[in-house]
Amino acid sequence: xxxxxxxxxxxxxxxxxxxxxxxxxxxxxxxxxxxxxxxxxxxxxxxxxxxxxxxxxxxxxxxxxxxxxxxxxxxxxxxxxxxxxxxxxxxxxxxxxxxxxxxxxxxxxxxxxxxxxxxxxxxxxxxxxxxxxxxxxxxxxxxxxxxxxxxxxxxxxxxxxxxxxxxxxxxxxxxxxxxxxxxxxxxxxxxxxxxxxxxxxxxxxxxxxxxxxxxxxxxxxxxxxxxxxxxxxx
Amino acid sequence: xxxxxxxxxxxxxxxxxxxxxxxxxxxxxxxxxxxxxxxxxxxxxxxxxxxxxxxxxxxxxxxxxxxxxxxxxxxxxxxxxxxxxxxxxxxxxxxxxxxxxxxxxxxxxxxxxxxxxxxxxxxxxxxxxxxxxxxxxxxxxxxxxxxxxxxxxxxxxxxxxxxxxxxxxxxxxxxxxxxxxxxxxxxxxxxxxxxxxxxxxxxxxxxxxxxxxxxxxx
Numbered sequence: 001x002x003x004x005x006x007x008x009x010x011x012x013x014x015x016x017x018x019x020x021x022x023x024x025x026x027x028x029x030x031x032x033x034x035x036x037x038x039x040x041x042x043x044x045x046x047x048x049x050x051x052x053x054x055x056x057x058x059x060x061x062x063x064x065x066x067x068x069x070x071x072x073x074x075x076x077x078x079x080x081x082x083x084x085x086x087x088x089x090x091x092x093x094x095x096x097x098x099x100x101x102x103x104x105x106x107x108x109x110x111x112x113x114x115x116x117x118x119x120x121x122x123x124x125x126x127x128x129x130x131x132x133x134x135x136x137x138x139x140x141x142x143x144x145x146x147x148x149x150x151x152x153x154x155x156x157x158x159x160x161x162x163x164x165x166x167x168x169x170x171x172x173x174x175x176x177x178x179x180x181x182x183x184x185x186x187x188x189x190x191x192x193x194x195x196x197x198x199x200x201x202x203x204x205x206x207x208x209x210x211x212x213x214x215x216x217x218x219x220x221x222x223x224x225x226x227x228x229x230x231x232x233x234x
Numbered sequence: 235x236x237x238x239x240x241x242x243x244x245x246x247x248x249x250x251x252x253x254x255x256x257x258x259x260x261x262x263x264x265x266x267x268x269x270x271x272x273x274x275x276x277x278x279x280x281x282x283x284x285x286x287x288x289x290x291x292x293x294x295x296x297x298x299x300x301x302x303x304x305x306x307x308x309x310x311x312x313x314x315x316x317x318x319x320x321x322x323x324x325x326x327x328x329x330x331x332x333x334x335x336x337x338x339x340x341x342x343x344x345x346x347x348x349x350x351x352x353x354x355x356x357x358x359x360x361x362x363x364x365x366x367x368x369x370x371x372x373x374x375x376x377x378x379x380x381x382x383x384x385x386x387x388x389x390x391x392x393x394x395x396x397x398x399x400x401x402x403x404x405x406x407x408x409x410x411x412x413x414x415x416x417x418x419x420x421x422x423x424x425x426x427x428x429x430x431x432x433x434x435x436x437x438x439x440x441x442x443x444x445x446x447x448x449x450x451x452x
Contacts, residue, residue, distance in 0.1 A: 146413035
């Protein structure tokens with residue numbers, strides 16, 4: 001770096017002024033070219049990335065609601081259950097899954113809780129006709145590879161969520177039984193989750209988030225579930 | 235071994251093989267260790283990371299070589315970094331468009347290609363002093379060498395740590411995975427094993443080379 005500046009020392013004033021202009025020009029042109037290229041690539045990939053994101057969430061919804069082939073987004077609040085596209089609608093986002101005939105197959109709800117390293121976010125399916133949870137799909141986690149991250153893949157653990165009991169008590173205000181994670185191999189009730197041996201903290205996080213979220217949202221959801229039952233046109 | 239036989243022959247091939255074998259960025263120069271250790275826990279991650287780096291190496295090398303006479307010495311590092319960052323951003327968007335799962339698996343390491351010292355090192359020591367074609371070939375060689383090394387490490391880690399290769403179950407359900415292999419310490423073990431193997435191969439050939447230390451900073 002020192003070499004070129006020490007070279008032409010005959011007229012330092014002119015050298016500095018020309019070279020500053022050159023430096024500026026080189027950096028400006030590089031910056032302009034880079035900006036142009038990045039914007040072009042961004043424009044080109046934007047629809048593809050958005051489609052990927054949409055497909056990912058759709059895939060997750062169809063996984064946690066067995067039999068669903070189409071979905072519609074709603075916002076749930078104490079005022080009621082409104083389609084997400086309706087103006088002025090607020091509340092918690094829930095996804096309703098319908099089959100080919102337009103019949104309601106279930107509802108997908110997001111839940112989150114602190115896992116072993118970071119927040120674990122999942123999507124879970126709920127079917128009102130059996131008052132049960134029908135599947136979970138991990139959306140985001142940073143659990144230990146090979147141990148905690150088995151909450152997403154372990155087949156025995158996933159079996160917990162084929163029909164996990166989430167029925168409400170008689171006054172419809174809260175769950176009849178708390179959803180709890182129990183030690184591996186000691187599941188005796190339909191509202192219990194059999195933990196993965198060696199991944200207790202992650203398994204418990206799933207149980208905790210399902211319980212908290214269901215306690216908060218299912219009583220409200222059941223009040224307005226008829227809105228969803230009307231279905232969508234096939 | 236290939237480089238020796240081709241040394242007298244095609245200079246382009248020799249240049250290519252230099253990156254792949256003689257000066258392999260991972261196994262010989264021990265550069266860019268951060269992504270090597272972090273994303274080599276499965277073959278697909280290793281391959282994607284290697285190809286992303288290959289693309290950035292070739293594209294930035296080509297562009298830097300083309301404009302090498304226009305860039306004043308004083309701002310060359312800044313210009314190189316802007317050019318490299320541009321191509322890294324291109325790769326970042328492209329991977330998002332190809333597969334979100336892959337993008338999530340690679341995490342921040344795609345963006346961190348910017349500070350991978352193989353790339354800036356190649357820009358400064360080769361592309362800024364050579365013509366377009368040799369720069370592209372050198373980038374291809376270095377990038378392939380990096381990819382091959384990552385896949386070598388990734389294959390061992392995935393096979394032992396998960397019992398599979400490229401997601402296909404190879405060792406059957408009765409295989410108890412060595413979980414440590416896909417955890418960070420496994421990366422060090424496997425990298426150490428490969429370095430040992432290459433050092434032994436070189437020693438057997440009687441070829442003594444000074445291994446340069448990796449650069450710090452990331």
